Amino acid sequence: MENGAKIFVAGHKGMVGSAIVRRLQSVGYSNLLLRSRSELDLANQADVFEFLRVEKPDYIFLAAAKVGGIHANNTARGEFIYQNLAMETNIIHGAYLAGTSRLLFLGSSCIYPRDCPQPIKEDYLLTGPLEITNEPYAIAKIAGIKMCESYNAQFGTKYVSAMPTNLYGLNDNYDLNNSHVLPALIRKAHEAKERGDKELVVWGSGNPMREFLYVDDVADACVFLMESGVETGLFNVGTGIDITIRELAETVMKVVGFKGEIAFDASKPDGTPRKLMDVGRMRDLGWVAQTGLEDGIARSYRDFLQNVAA
Template identity: 55%
Template structure:
């Protein structure tokens, strides 16, 4: 991408979109276009078409999405499938119609079958049943991948898709009920330390294995793919290492300074037993992550402490 190319970051106030905007500025890109959800509701077709007709961005990073953890996905399945289908359909189509040169669509590792062989390769898509707790979100993201592929095949539109593993970092959602595992645990251990609670109970058995990637690494990968990849298949973005939720909780206790007991609640759902991405395709192109997990968690916790007064819920 040219340094002065017009670049639209959809979802710039979210975890990934914010990191992409920071990454672009850090790398010298000067013409970044953003809109808040109040300024532009991406779920509404007409305003999206008007925006693209007026702004005509050269490149689009589609990071806008309705996201949440196990509780949110299970409680609001209609919201997750409707909102995400509307957002990605409107943006992808309007980008193509307005002459956008390239679009990067961001999916999620939950697109893969619940019991996919590990580590999960890109060709595992649609080879088995999905994890029921986030099926609506996963189906929307699968549709986004297929839409990018269809527009490439039929119209020659340069739309590519990246599938990140579990992400975390500054700017995450720390809501006590609707957040993902790292921000949820970070907030709970932080509050337990402040209140000197004798124990913290985590959902499930603690045995599921998860892979985590710092959002700044993800942003660098997105820029790398936008500049170096143009093909039909989606690309996994991960770090190639995982750990159990119980191990993560112990690490979180160390990072936050919590010294109490960690308990499990087997009555709560575990979700997918293991979810490790095969990162070989991206690694073969020459990209690898740089931020170790404990270092990334420490930086995220410092950000959380600095912004604790602003975090509501």
């Protein structure tokens, strides 16, 4: 990307979008187009098309999405498929109409089949049924990937898709009703410590295995992809290392300083048994994640104490 290029970060106030903004600014990009939801409703096609027609960004990072954990995905199924489809189709087609040839689309590892061979390669997309609890969200993200591929094929655009594993970090969502597992555990462990509880209740069996990536690492990967000259394709972004939910809970308890026991609530769903990304494509390009899990959780807990608990 040229210094001085006009860069639109869609979803710049979210966890991933704000990390992308931090990364861009840290390496000298200053001509950033940033619009809050009150300034630009990304689900409104006419407004998005007009914004992109007038501003004509050189590059777009499409980080805007409606996101949540198992409970949110499973109960707001209509909202998840509609809002994500609306935002991504408006921005991708609007970018094409405005002459923006470079775009990076952010997806999610839940696009892959529920019972995927491990680690998950990009080639496994659409080879089996999805995890039912987040199927609407996953289908919306798959549509975005295929839209990028299709526009590249027909119109000669250079739209790339990045599929991050489970993310956490600064600006995360700690609402226990709709957050992901790691921020939920940070909050629950902190509140259990504050109350002097004897145990920490964790959803499910504790046996599922998950991979976690600090959000500033995925931002670094996204900027890396745009700067690398890659013009098309799907790229998994992760650490290539996974742990059980039990081990995750134990690490969170260590960082937070909660000394109690873990109690598993087997009445709650486990979700996908295992979800580990094959990150060989990114490694071959020269990118690897830099933040270790315990260090990332410690940074996240400091952010939680400053911005949520306070």
